[in-house]
Amino acid sequence: MPCRPSGRAWLRASTTTSCSATRFLLGGGSAVAPALSETYRAAIGVPITHSWGMTEISPVGAIGGTRTQHRDATDDELVAVRAAQGQPLPLVNLRIVDVETGRELPRDGQAVGELQVAGPWVAGGYFRVAGDGSFTGDGWLRTGDLATLDAEGYLRLVDRMKDLIKSGGEWISSVELEAAISSHPGVAEVAVIGRPDPRWMERPVAYVVLRDGSTATADELLDHITPMVAKWWLPDDFVFLPTLPKTGTGKLAKNTLRDSARIA
Structure with a gap:
């Protein structure tokens, strides 16, 4: 049977599906959570690695993944390498x-x-x-x-730069906070934005879509990420949604979430 990804059902069935021809899987457009990458590696033996580019650079600028110099790296070091966007293409x-x-x-x-x-x-x-x-x-x-x-x-x-959250004069990375939250097994998607705050200028708020059957609560997610990030990075609020707004190209529409946060 050929290896044809078609969502989570395909991933669950991958143990009976031959993926021997698969050499690498590239993600782009937004950050691939390390937990998702490692799930694919455990299921089919190939992690999702990054690529990076823009229309203005025609369009690929860097390709991720491990290289020969990583043959003796530890598991944790390999996870960190695979989480990088990679090395630039020639002449970039x-x-x-x-x-x-x-x-x-x-x-x-x-x-x-x-x-x-x-x-x-x-x-x-x-x-x-x-x-x-x-x-x-x-x-x-x-x-x-x-x-x-x-x-x-x-x-x-x-x-x-536009997605960084400035709280009390310090910067919070929405990407790193999203990666921490998405490592919870009950989380399907997450987007973190900065909500205006009269004291701190901005405070992080996490918008979360749970996996089918998950009953994860805000307190549970907070407990999960507390050892992973600085205390002042912890979101002030978790908002659970059935879906997250997307752009026409499938990227998270954070401007829509920011607009709703300002109105609220």
Whole structure:
């Protein structure tokens, strides 16, 4: 029987389905939760790894996954590598810069800055649009992503600049918080946004879709993620929904959730 993914039913049946021809599975558009990647690895022997790109770079910029240098890595180290967006394709140049000063930051896997990209097939501008700040003075495309780069060139996206939550003067990554919440076995989907707060400026709120049959509560999810994140990262509220709003391309429509949070 060929290996033909068709949702969770296919994943449950994978033990009787031959996936021997599968070499890799790439995810893109939004972050793949490590828990989801590891579920696929346990079921069919192949994890979901990342890719990253934009229409403006025609369109793939980096491909994730492990390489030969990781053959002796520990299980935890391999999970971290597979969670990265990967190494850039040939002739795709990446750098990260300080958001405020524009100074290029070191490739140490720790420094977080705005991701910028340049290359022969990277767009140099937008049609009939000029001076909107999308490109630097030296011609690099500003992606709007916050990221790290390590010594091996691995790109790890931290968050979209517009999706970061600023609470009490400190930044909270919605992507990392979503990954922690989605690791609960009862969670099917999650989106975290910043809700306006009179004291802290913003506080995180998690919108959660539970798996069929799950009875997970807000207290249970809070207990689950408490050991994983800083105390001040913990969401002020969990809102349970039957579905999350999506864009026409299937991405989470966080603007819709922000609008509803401001109204509420």
